[in-house]
Amino acid sequence: MISFTINGQLLMVDVEGDTPLLWVIRDLLDMKGTKFGCGKAACGACTIHVDGEAVRSCSYAVKYAEGKSITTIEGLGTADNPHPVQQAWVEEVVPQCGYCQPGFMMATAALLNKNPNPSDEDIDKNIINVCRCGTYYRMRKAIKKAAEINANSITNS
Amino acid sequence: MAISRRKFVVRTLLGGTGVMLGAAYLGRNSIRRSIYEMAESPDMLSYMGDVSDPLMWFEISNDNKVVLHSPKVEMGQGSFTSMVQMAAEELEMDIEQISIVHAETSTGNIDGMSTGGSTTVAGFWQPLRELSATMREMLKIEGAKKLGVEPGDVKANRGTISGGGKSLTYGEIVDGVSDWEIPETPVLKDPKDFKFIGKPIRRVDVEDKVYGTPMFGMDASMPDMLYGAVVRPDRIGARYNGADISKVEGMPGVVKIVKEDDFVGVVAKSLVEAENAKRVIKVDWKTDRNWQTSDIEAAIQVGKGDSMVIQKTGDTEGALDSEGVIMAEYKSPIGAHAQLEPNGAVAHVESDKATIIMSTQVINMTRSEVAERIGMDAEKVNIVPTYLGGGFGRRLHTPNAMQAAVMSKAVGKPVKCFFNRKEEFQKDTFRPPTHHQLKAKLDDNGNIEAFEHSFASGDVMFNSALVPGFAGTVLGADIGATRGARVQYGAIPNHRAVSWHVSLPFATSWWRSLGLLANTFAIESFMDELAIKAGKDPIQFRLDHLQDDEAGRRLKTVIEKARDMARYQDKANGNSAMGFACSTDAGTPCAHVAEVSVEGKEIKVNKVTCTMDPGFAVNPDQVKAQCEGSIIMGMSASMFERMYVDDSQLRPTIYGPYKMALMRHAPKEIDVEIINGTGKPGAVGEPPLGPIGAAIANAVFRITGQRLREMPLTLA
Structure with a gap:
């Protein structure tokens, strides 16, 4: 048995410890927002947070999640209570096919946690997922907008 | 003109919560017509198949919502949103009152055509609006009956029919109606009255895609x-x-x-x-045998395989059989689709x-x-x-x-x-490699007297399950490989294009924009070479060779707009320069000005100005999104991507080694201007891929003096 917290909920799973966390999330826990792209941590479609760090879950054995706190796109925010990154993504109408977008949003949220006001260079260095529709131009705008939304909410509160 | 009555089929929803109205959309309409028109034109798109009498279902439920069952799929191109806009406009409903889903084949006859070739919005422009308008009139007739007033005395607005001081929602009207009176197709709305069409309505699928809804x-x-x-x-x-x-x-x-x-x-x-x-x-x-990249490259050569002259004006061969002919060869590699969902x-x-x-x-x-x-x-x-x-x-x-x-x-x-990712890369239906041979002759005034584009490609349409086997025999040339292969400068007195074809030992097929990217890379780079030889401004040089007809005039407008927006400069500024290229694809002209810098051997695209005339943009924001995406996908293919064959294995087999444009490569500025040149929507999703490779290469030449004639662009 391996236990971890996912989107605020403590869970125990009975699964082979080497199973990639991605498949535990998608197939065992039936949360499909985290995507499979390559299985080799090369595209970032499966990006989630483990203890706040962006992790490519296709190449992260579930046993390493023991005792840790996981966040997936479903736990990032909801339509009623969106995360600033999701709000910015909607406002900039970023997605096209949409498949890679959860991974990008998770990577962005992790970046903004560490660096609330990333420069273009910070974005280039940290946001290294693959998008085939070529939405990078709008993503960059959305990342900056999310940083602004964050800053405004801090100022206002 | 006689207006025919449309065929409607009525089904009751399970549990009696509304009706499903199925309407034939191909009967005499523009989707079928446009397919037939295309079949006769040199740029015929092949998205054929059985087109007999398919139905499109509108589900009207008692809670006053309409669900549109789309026979076309949403793959990022945004056509679901445009379809909702068109339906809402004529149904007199709000965007939020209409949702759209993919039609399952069990709902009935769905057309045999694929989703592809930038045809969805253009193809549904007339039929979807006509169906929606007819249905609105049907609702008015039944609504009037229920309200006890004359049909002429009711109005449709935001999903309700009102008259005689009373009103009913569409959801209330459909309740219990099984025998619908079907009026003649009404006159469609005047464009000046459009509430949704032509407006940048937010994508209808954006929230699902942002909150991780299972949908793929x-x-x-x-x-x-x-x-x-x-x-x-x-x-x-x-x-x-x-x-x-x-x-x-x-x-x-x-x-x-x-x-x-x-x-x-x-x-x-x-x-x-x-x-x-x-x-x-x-x-x-x-x-049977072992294959290497060199075998593939040797097979794809102008002069090998079957050939066909696909364009011929004047006596190009005669004019080029003389001194002073300018020649160049271009190449493009095997390309992978590399879509993220396996x-x-x-x-x-x-x-x-x-x-x-x-x-x-x-x-x-x-x-x-x-x-x-x-x-x-x-x-x-x-x-x-x-x-x-x-x-x-x-x-x-x-x-x-x-x-x-x-x-x-x-x-x-x-x-x-x-598929796992290795299989995706190895069992892809690749963009075929190409080889291009260009020849031209300038006259004493530096104008082009003769221009020839010969090119060799693997299959695109040929051997595709999508088209009938006889198509190759009838058409002679592979109509996928020939996209963008014709000389678009009709004022050149002698010009021709020759297609050479060889089938490769692995599957090559449809890749967004088909032959357009490679063909435009070759032709528009060579045009730049000619302009420089002639000592002329490359944009004026192009304008000088455009013919005076509708296609020529639309391309001219697009070219001039791009030049003016970008404030095109023909000279490099230190390690930066602008490059220009343009093309017309499936009737849509598009021009790009790429602002590029070179550091060491690295080429960086800093800004792209893009102008495109798709005829009419149903959703200008999503047309822009298609331009932005095409520019980035096209620069990725032009600058980075290449599959090779090593001991019969197609490689690389993973992202990273298969190098693609990432965030750090994408231009920080993309300035798109859409021109509504005809008032009728045309192709959007592929045309803006055409010019980007040449635009970048032309800029690189101005900075380095190196003419890069092979994709992916690599500095010596």
Whole structure:
């Protein structure tokens, strides 16, 4: 048995410890927002947070999640209570096919946690997922907008 | 002009919560007409198939919502949003009152055409608005009856019919109506009255895509589902010749090994167990010979294979049979689709029916292939199309559906099966490599007297399951490979284009914009070479060679607009310069000015100015998004991407080694201007891919003096 917290909920799973966390999330826990792209941590479609760090879950054995706190796109925010990154993504109408977008949003949220006001260079260095529709131009705008939304909410509160 | 009555079919919704109105949309309408027009034009798109009398369903429920069942799939191009805009406009409803889903084949006859070729919005422009307007009138007639007033005395607004001081919602009107009076097709709204069409309405799928809603083929599951894995060869030309499965039996989770004449697969309780079992199956693959990149390059050469003159004006051969001919050769490599969502399917084959949930661009073809393979009537096979995690032409070929169905039939349970990434890269239906030979002659005034584009390509349309086998014989040239291959400067007195074709030993096929990217790269780079030889401004040089007809005038407008917006400068500024290129694809002219800098051997695209005239933009924001995406996908293919063949293996097999444009490569500025040149929507999703490679290469020449004639662009 391996236990971890996912989107605020403590869970125990009975699964082979080497199973990639991605498949535990998608197939065992039936949360499909985290995507499979390559299985080799090369595209970032499966990006989630483990203890706040962006992790490519296709190449992260579930046993390493023991005792840790996981966040997936479903736990990032909801339509009623969106995360600033999701709000910015909607406002900039970023997605096209949409498949890679959860991974990008998770990577962005992790970046903004560490660096609330990333420069273009910070974005280039940290946001290294693959998008085939070529939405990078709008993503960059959305990342900056999310940083602004964050800053405004801090100022206002 | 006689206006015919449309065919409508009525179904009651389960539980009596509304009706489904199915309307024939192909009868005499523009989708079929445009297909036939295209079939006669040199740029014919091949997205053919059975086009007999399909229906499009509108589901009107008692809570006053309409669900549109789309026979076309949403793969990122944004056409679902445009379809909702068109329906809302004529139905007199709000955008929020209409939702859109993929039509399952069990809902009835869906057209046999694929989603592709930038045809969805253009094709539905007339029929969808006509159907929606007719339905609005039907609702007015029934509404008037229920309100006890004359039909002429009611108005439709925001999903309600009002008259005589009373009103009813559409949802209330449909209640209990089974016999609808169908009026003649009404006159459509004047464009000046458009509330939604032509407006930047937010994508209808944006929230689902931002909050992680399960919506893709890969996200599908069924109760009691098992996982399948198919052993696929990694070598070109490998034929299945049996398998040793002795090591698999007894492995944990393995339910069944499925041995067919042409493949072997394994079904297991979990994905990981299926993949583990797959790894120990030893398949005997037969191959005839060993292939290397050099063999492929040697095969794709102008002068080899079958040829056809696809454009001929004047006496080009005569004019080029003289001194002073300028010549250049260009090349493009094998390209992968590399869409993020792998191909796959969830299939459940039962004794008397089958259900397949998956991402496909060819709903009907998928159905008939599955039906044939499992020996079931097509009517009993329900294809449930999902949102596509990228299409780009990759999902115009879906044998994976058959394999999932065969495995499901073998175990009597639902089976989910999909490609791993290595298989995606090795079993792709690649963009074929190309070779181009350009020749031209300038006259004493520096104008082009003769221009010839000869090019060689592997299959695009040829040997595609999508088109009838006779098409190649009838057409002579591969109409996919020839996209963008013709000389678009009609004022050149002598010009011609010659297509050479060779089938390669691995599958090459439809890749977004088909031959356009490589052909435009070659022609527009060479135009730049000629302008420089002639000592002329490259943009004026192009304008000087445009013919004075509608296509020429539309391209001229686009070129001038791009030049003015970008404030085009022909001279490099230090290590930066601008490059220009343009092309017309499927009737849509597009021009790019790329602002590029070079540091060491690295080429950086800093800004792209793009102008495009798609005729009319139903959703200008999403037309812009298609331009932005095409520019980035096109620069990725032009600057980074290349598959090679190493001992019969197509490589690389993973992102990273298959280098693609990432965030750090994408231009920080993309300035798009849409021109509504005709008032009628045309192609959007592919034309803006055309000019980008040449625009970048032309800028690089101004900075470095190096003329890069091969994709991916690499500085010496």
